[in-house]
Amino acid sequence: MSTVYDCADSDSRAAGVIAARSALKSGRLAVIPTDTVYGLAADAFDSQAVSALLAAKRRGRDMPVPVLVGSWTTIDGLVFSVRPQARDLIRAFWPGGLSLVVQQAPSLAWDLGDARGTVMLRMPLHPVALELLREVGPLAVSSANVSGQPAATTAAEARAQLGDLVGVYLDGGPAEHGLASTIVDLTSDAPRILREGAVPTEKLAEVLGMSPEELLSQSTR
Numbered sequence: 001m002s003t004v005y006d007c008a009d010s011d012s013r014a015a016g017v018i019a020a021r022s023a024l025k026s027g028r029l030a031v032i033p034t035d036t037v038y039g040l041a042a043d044a045f046d047s048q049a050v051s052a053l054l055a056a057k058r059r060g061r062d063m064p065v066p067v068l069v070g071s072w073t074t075i076d077g078l079v080f081s082v083r084p085q086a087r088d089l090i091r092a093f094w095p096g097g098l099s100l101v102v103q104q105a106p107s108l109a110w111d112l113g114d115a116r117g118t119v120m121l122r123m124p125l126h127p128v129a130l131e132l133l134r135e136v137g138p139l140a141v142s143s144a145n146v147s148g149q150p151a152a153t154t155a156a157e158a159r160a161q162l163g164d165l166v167g168v169y170l171d172g173g174p175a176e177h178g179l180a181s182t183i184v185d186l187t188s189d190a191p192r193i194l195r196e197g198a199v200p201t202e203k204l205a206e207v208l209g210m211s212p213e214e215l216l217s218q219s220t221r
Contacts, residue, residue, distance in 0.1 A: 004155060004169040007033065007128050013170075017132055020168045024136050029053055029165065031144045031158045032132060033172025034124040036097050036181050036198050037151040038158045039068070039141040040166065041132075047111040050140045054113065056165040059147040064113030065140040066099060066120040070133030075121060078138065080105050085208060086186050092207045095125035097177055097198025101185040112140055118187055128172045143180065153178040191215065 005016025020030040020041075027049045030041045040056060042049035044067050053065060069075060072090055075082060080103040089098060104119040112119065124130065133139060143151040144158035144166075152158035155171035182197035184204065191208055193201060193215055205212045 002159065002164050002167055002169060004159065004171055007170055007172045013128065016168065016170045020132055020170055021135050023168045024139065028167045029056060030168040030170065031155060031162065031166050032129050032170050033126055033175065034129050035126045035176045036179060037153055037175050038144040038155060040144040040162065041139045041141045043136065044138040044140040045110050050112055053140060053142060056162055057142060057147050061113040064115035065142050066122060067112065068129065068133055068139050068141045069121060069123050070130050072123065074138060078105055078108065078119060078121065079103065083186055085191055088207050089184065093199055094123040095130065097181045098122065099181040099183045101183060101187055101194065103187055120183065122181055126172060128170055151180060
């Protein structure tokens with residue numbers, strides 16, 4: 001049986017964050033609001049919980065689960081080497097709708113799927129998500145929908161697809177963007193866009209000192 005917490009009400013929000021924290025630390029799933037779309041969350045360091053997340057989405061290990069973090073500095077413990085380009089993008093767009101694919105630290109004891117030594121990281125611009133992340137730590141979070149179905153932009157849409165597979169739903173109102181994050185791959189010398197989304201290509205190119213055409217052309221190589 002799942003419970004929905006209205007985060008517009010301060011008492012309900014406080015109770016919801018406590019319930020979500022308990023669920024996640026117990027290896028269960030929670031749906032959380034973010035600035036892009038609603039996310040289906042699991043403890044990033046609990047491989048069984050991550051497997052349950054993939055099963056709830058009906059998704060295979062060939063599509064590894066991204067990780068949300070609650071601060072800029074968290075990335076230092078998760079990444080093999082933070083490139084200057086990553087620092088520049090983080091300063092410009094975190095928290096916000098930018099996901100970065102980087103080489104993960106080899107010592108990390110997690111299993112997010114067939115990630116081949118990489119991890120996709122993002123810091124969301126949403127107060128409820130940030131509060132939970134700062135209490136629980138890094139969370140494996142994918143869009144709160146069944147694979148192939150539209151991403152949920154409200155808690156109700158997420159619950160309609162995932163139902164009682166999720167114990168706690170934090171309702172933060174409609175997602176601000178309703179658009180998935182932009183994904184930039186920083187695992188090679190030249191940054192490349194893997195998915196256009198909430199952060200415009202032009203703004204990314206400006207920060208990286210590239211033209212939009214250069215940034216997009218890398219994606220087709």
